Amino acid sequence: MKRFAVICSALLFVGSLAAAMLELAPAAIDLRGPVAAHLAASGVSHPVTAVLLNYRGYDTLLEIAVLLLALLAILAVVGEPGAARPAPAHPVLQTLARLATPLMIVVAVYLLWAGAFRPGGAFQAGAVLAAAGVLLHLAGLLPGWQTPRLRLRLGLAGGFALFLAVAGGLLAQGTLLQYPPALAGGLILLIESGLTLSLALTLAGLFLFLSRDEVAP
Amino acid sequence: MTxxxxxxxxLALLWSAWRTLAAPRLDRAIVLFIAFGLLxxxxxxxxxxxxxxxxxxxIGAGLTGALLLDAYGVLQRRRDRP
Amino acid sequence: MTSGLLFALVGAALFALGVAGVVLIDHLLRRILAFNLMGSGAFLVLVGLAQRNGVPDPVPQAMVLTGIVVAVAATALALALTRKLHALTGRLDLPEDADD
Incomplete structure (x- = not known):
């Protein structure tokens, strides 16, 4: 009975939403023009990076804070750190992981650099770095993380702290996160580098901290 | 053509999403979800x-898939060895 | 019909599918899968509907990029809670409310 009702209301929802979408008038506000008009002053020439790091810098600042918060919540939830070390994988997989990791680091640095003028940027670079960490863990080359020590804590919080410091520094001369056009390119690259490192550690940490409560095989 | x-x-997106929820085995559902991410x-x-x-x-296909498969593996091992 | 409008419609269907899954399925890992489908549907609507006249729009694209990263963090947190629940009680579903 519940099943029937839920499926019927889901179908009704899709039907009415689709009808509304097909009828929808053109949007009253179009932000494409303003984005393109101020691109020269934003410090980067790729519009998506300009939106992420300059026009809507708040989003990214709060996003890295949310990510850090999620990681802290996971640290609070997962069990006592055990001595679990992953079983060493097959030698072929280990060799492949050793070969792939430097390449992934090169790809990440390229993506970070390319983000200023073509698709790419801190998120993708951080994700590739995190994937390298997960790969090393699955190949048995990198043990799951225990309680984070000082260096790891600095790495995890560094991106957010750097971003917040830049934002606070800019507050002294006017508005939060309003970069002076002359410095914008350099500041965005600086923030993105910090973000890449912290994002990589946080995303890898989501995996590596979770795997510490694994039962020893 | 396009x-x-x-x-x-x-159609492939909708079908893989449907199969993700309807697949009888959980491991297949997770692999279908990774395929959905790539689509x-x-x-x-x-x-x-x-x-x-x-x-x-x-992220969507790679990291989420790895997280889900890892959780599945741990739950499976716990069930096998209570 | 442009690709934007087509994928916005697909996104609406995916969202509804995800909601139905979250409501109807008891197994928590499958619920997390359904929750992720909901998220993907919302992202498709956000970008697709903004681009229904066929011109790329960087603002929703940047917002969805942020959303994807937050979604993976939410998924990891949900998985951590599920694993903890399983370790403590041995169950993989939530108990029904008594007054339901």
């Missing part, structure tokens, strides 16, 4: 959003 490709991609990356490319496509392939 419309045909879009329609095919849309999403293709859809982002069709929507002229290569940035999201890159992120979706690396």
């Amino acid at each position: 419309l045909a490709f879009d329609l095919l991609l849309a 999403m990356a293709l859809a982002w490319a069709r929507l002229a959003a290569p940035d999201i496509g890159l992120a979706e392939a690396a």
Whole structure:
């Protein structure tokens, strides 16, 4: 009975939403023009990076804070750190992981650099770095993380702290996160580098901290 | 031609999403979800959003899939050895 | 019909599918899968509907990029809670409310 009702209301929802979408008038506000008009002053020439790091810098600042918060919540939830070390994988997989990791680091640095003028940027670079960490863990080359020590804590919080410091520094001369056009390119690259490192550690940490409560095989 | 490709991609997205929820075995459901993530990356490319496509392939399909499979493996091992 | 409008419609269907899954399925890992489908559907609507005239729009694209990263963090947190629940009680579903 519940099943029937839920499926019927889901179908009704899709039907009415689709009808509304097909009828929808053109949007009253179009932000494409303003984005393109101020691109020269934003410090980067790729519009998506300009939106992420300059026009809507708040989003990214709060996003890295949310990510850090999620990681802290996971640290609070997962069990006592055990001595679990992953079983060493097959030698072929280990060799492949050793070969792939430097390449992934090169790809990440390229993506970070390319983000200023073509698709790419801190998120993708951080994700590739995190994937390298997960790969090393699955190949048995990198043990799951225990309680984070000082260096790891600095790495995890560094991106957010750097971003917040830049934002606070800019507050002294006017508005939060309003970069002076002359410095914008350099500041965005600086923030993105910090973000890449912290994002990589946080995303890898989501995996590596979770795997510490694994039962020893 | 591009419309045909879009329609095919849309159908593949809906079908893989449906199978993700309906597959009787959980491990298959997770692998189907990873396939769904890769199809999403293709859809982002069709929507002229290569940035999201890159992120979706690396995060949505890669990291989320690894997290889900890891959780599945741990739950399975716990069940085998209570 | 442009690709934007087509994928916005697909996104609406995916969202509804995800909602139905979250409501109807008891197994928590499957619920997390359904929750992720919901998220993907919302992202498709956000970008697709903004681009229904066929011109790329960087603002929703940047917002969705942020959303994807937050979604993976939410998924990891949900998985951590599920694993903890399983370790403590041995169950993989939530108990029904008594007054339901």
